[in-house]
Amino acid sequence: MRYFIACLGTETNSFSPLPTSLTTFADTMLCHGDGAANGKHILSEPLRVWRRRAEAHGIEIAESVSAFAEPAGPTLRETYEALRDEILDDLKAALPVDAVLLSLHGAMIAQGYPDTEGDLLTRIRAIVGPDIVVGAELDLHVHLTETMVEAATFLVPFKEYPHTDVAERAEEAFTICYRAVQGEVAPVMALTDTRINTYMPTTTPEMRGFVDRMIAMESEPGLLSVSLAHGFPHGDVADLTAKALVVADADPALAKAAADRVAADLWAIRAAVSLACLPLDEALDEALAASEGPVVIADTADNAGCGAPNDSTFILARMLERGIRDAAVSNIWDPGAVRFCIEAGEGATIPLRLGGKCGVISGDPVDLVVKVERIVEGASQNFNGFRAPMGDAVWVSGEGIDIVLNTKRFQTANPDMMTQLGLDPARRKIVVVKSTQHFYAGFASIAKAILYAATPGASNPDTTMLPYENVDRPFWPKVADPA
Numbered sequence: 001m002r003y004f005i006a007c008l009g010t011e012t013n014s015f016s017p018l019p020t021s022l023t024t025f026a027d028t029m030l031c032h033g034d035g036a037a038n039g040k041h042i043l044s045e046p047l048r049v050w051r052r053r054a055e056a057h058g059i060e061i062a063e064s065v066s067a068f069a070e071p072a073g074p075t076l077r078e079t080y081e082a083l084r085d086e087i088l089d090d091l092k093a094a095l096p097v098d099a100v101l102l103s104l105h106g107a108m109i110a111q112g113y114p115d116t117e118g119d120l121l122t123r124i125r126a127i128v129g130p131d132i133v134v135g136a137e138l139d140l141h142v143h144l145t146e147t148m149v150e151a152a153t154f155l156v157p158f159k160e161y162p163h164t165d166v167a168e169r170a171e172e173a174f175t176i177c178y179r180a181v182q183g184e185v186a187p188v189m190a191l192t193d194t195r196i197n198t199y200m201p202t203t204t205p206e207m208r209g210f211v212d213r214m215i216a217m218e219s220e221p222g223l224l225s226v227s228l229a230h231g232f233p234h235g236d237v238a239d240l241t242a243k244a245l246v247v248a249d250a251d252p253a254l255a256k257a258a259a260d261r262v263a264a265d266l267w268a269i270r271a272a273v274s275l276a277c278l279p280l281d282e283a284l285d286e287a288l289a290a291s292e293g294p295v296v297i298a299d300t301a302d303n304a305g306c307g308a309p310n311d312s313t314f315i316l317a318r319m320l321e322r323g324i325r326d327a328a329v330s331n332i333w334d335p336g337a338v339r340f341c342i343e344a345g346e347g348a349t350i351p352l353r354l355g356g357k358c359g360v361i362s363g364d365p366v367d368l369v370v371k372v373e374r375i376v377e378g379a380s381q382n383f384n385g386f387r388a389p390m391g392d393a394v395w396v397s398g399e400g401i402d403i404v405l406n407t408k409r410f411q412t413a414n415p416d417m418m419t420q421l422g423l424d425p426a427r428r429k430i431v432v433v434k435s436t437q438h439f440y441a442g443f444a445s446i447a448k449a450i451l452y453a454a455t456p457g458a459s460n461p462d463t464t465m466l467p468y469e470n471v472d473r474p475f476w477p478k479v480a481d482p483a
Contacts, residue, residue: 001057001181004097005050006064006087007035007043008120009105011071011141013307014236015466016458017359018072022079025069027408032086035066042163042386043068046103046137046170053174062094068105070409071307080110084120091127099133099177100124103170106142106157107232114237114470118147125151133180137173139163144191144229145239153180154187154247157227159211161202162413162438164384176224176247187224190255192244192263195482197233197463197475199275199300200242201437203444206272210265217262222254223247226262233463234306238472242266270476275300275436275461277454280318284430286451288324293429296447300436301457302362305411308458309333309358313366315432315455316355316403320366325400327430330418331390335407341372341394348372352396354403361458370396370403374421379406382414384441395421402428411435414442436461 010020022030029041036047044066051061064087069075091100102124108116117136124134133153138144140158148155156173158165179185202211210228217226225247231240244262248255266273277300278286287295297315304310310333319327332355344350349371356365372394379393391408395418402423404412412433418425425431426446433439436452436459444450454462464478474482 002060002062002094002097003050003054003099003101004062004064004091004094005047005101007039007047007066007068007103008083008087009043009108010069010075011105011107011139011232011307012074012109013071013234013458014074014109015234016073016307017361018307018309020069020072020075020079022082024072025067025079028070029066029068031066033063036063039066040389041068042166042384043103043105045166046173049167049170050101050174057178062097064090071305073307075108075110077111080113080116087120088123088127091124097128097132098181100128101173101177102136104136104138106138106144107235109235109237115143115145115147118145118151121148121151133177135173135177137169140230141232142229143231143235143237143239144243144245146191149189149191154189154225155245156225157229157245159214159227161200162384162441164441166384172225185224186250187247188250188252188255190246190252190259192259194242194244194263194266195473195475196242196266196270197231197240198477199233199436199461200230200273201275201440203440204273206269210269210273213265214262217258222249222251223258224249226258228262228266233461233466234459236468236470238470240471241473241475274477275452277452277461280315280453280455283451283453284318284322284324287430290449292448294425294431294447295429295449295451296443297430297432298436298439298452299432299434299455300452301455301460302434303411303436303459304333304409304434305438306436306459309362310409310411310434311355311357311362312455312457313355313363315453317363317366319401320399324430326428327400327432328402328418328423328425328428329432330404330412331406331434332403333409334405338392338394338405338407341396341405342375342392344372346372346375354405361456363456368398370398373397376421379420381417382442384438388413390417393421395423411438413438415446
């Protein structure tokens with residue numbers, strides 16, 4: 001028996017000025033046949049789980065590409081086609097196979113391919129035929145399309161945001177796949193569109209309860225998997241909104257009824273679970289008024305994990321204008337500034353131009369006389385249990401504000417992004433992190449309060465303000481009753 005496994009993905013921000021090329025993939029993760037062993041990204045974890053589970057059952061594994069690019073703008077056509085065709089060629093060479101398991105993101109957009117996952121799954125189905133099991137694990141922010149559902153045997157998205165359940169969902173996907181290959185179950189899928197388009201962190205009490213209810217449904221007879229595909233609000237595609245997805249055993253009517261239940265449940269609590277962001281000055285006022293710190297402020301609109309440059313200066317500039325002290329900002333992507341700091345050396349005081357390099361969405365550069373406090377070459381941070389490389393990192397300070405600069409574009413996800421530099425965020429009154437929600441897993445334990453700030457930027461979470469051109473349906477919250 002032989003299973004074929006591969007990984008391909010990125011999260012495409014249609015409003016980002018940054019192109020996604022083969023170099024972007026190589027800078028993040030690009031392995032050819034050895035991703036389970038050498039993939040340095042959270043999306044390669046499913047390959048490790050599947051290889052371990054397969055070997056325990058005496059199943060041979062044929063492994064292809066393991067590729068992920070840090071979120072940015074649309075992927076170049078030639079880049080997507082090259083990676084896709086390598087997977088397809090490897091699959092043809094591996095035939096016959098009993099199953100195909102893919103780790104995909106689900107919100108990857110390439111030039112000429114608004115639904116790359118649908119395109120890949122359809123081509124794989126054409127190669128293996130109608131009877132072979134084809135399954136995929138997906139990011140929670142997947143744009144779930146009918147094309148994907150028609151081509152796959154089953155799909156299993158993450159349930160948690162931040163994404164702390166990648167390995168758990170991989171185990172679930174393998175179990176469904178194995179049982180389907182053995183003929184124990186016959187997976188069928190159903191979708192229900194909620195017409196909701198917003199960020200929904202699963203750390204709030206209301207969303208936590210919703211996720212727990214989905215998990216409880218999976219113990220009901222005939223239900224194999226129950227999920228919510230949130231959609232990625234910054235992908236300008238027709239299939240944008242959140243969708244309930246249910247995998248049932250040989251019972252399409254049961255799957256559809258369960259998907260309708262999940263969608264109705266979410267609709268009833270939509271206002272309570274939607275990410276609420278404060279205007280910038282209001283967030284700063286609330287942080288300053290807190291009796292103790294640190295108060296963590298998420299700069300949601302400049303999150304590399306959502307495809308933004310991660311170099312905007314709006315919050316930093318405003319804090320300087322207001323004379324705010326005892327604050328830290330992490331992390332500004334600025335390779336040039338980092339180089340100047342490294343050349344000056346630790347302890348040096350230099351004039352430095354920070355951030356604002358990627359256009360109007362990044363704001364104006366900030367000119368500041370700073371002290372170079374600490375330099376760490378080859379820095380990394382904990383990202384949902386994985387070490388995420390950050391390139392070279394520098395801690396500089398000026399006018400009472402500590403700033404972390406780095407050379408590899410990535411959001412701040414964990415306090416160790418700062419502590420490895422000797423900067424202790426727990427000792428600051430205000431800590432600004434460039435992230436939408438993944439920071440929560442690391443910072444919740446030290447934060448006295450967590451606030452989400454609305455600023456200009458490529459990952460502005462206010463979906464009512466985004467200039468969509470391809471979305472083909474009304475959605476909440478832009479429309480009160482989109483149905």
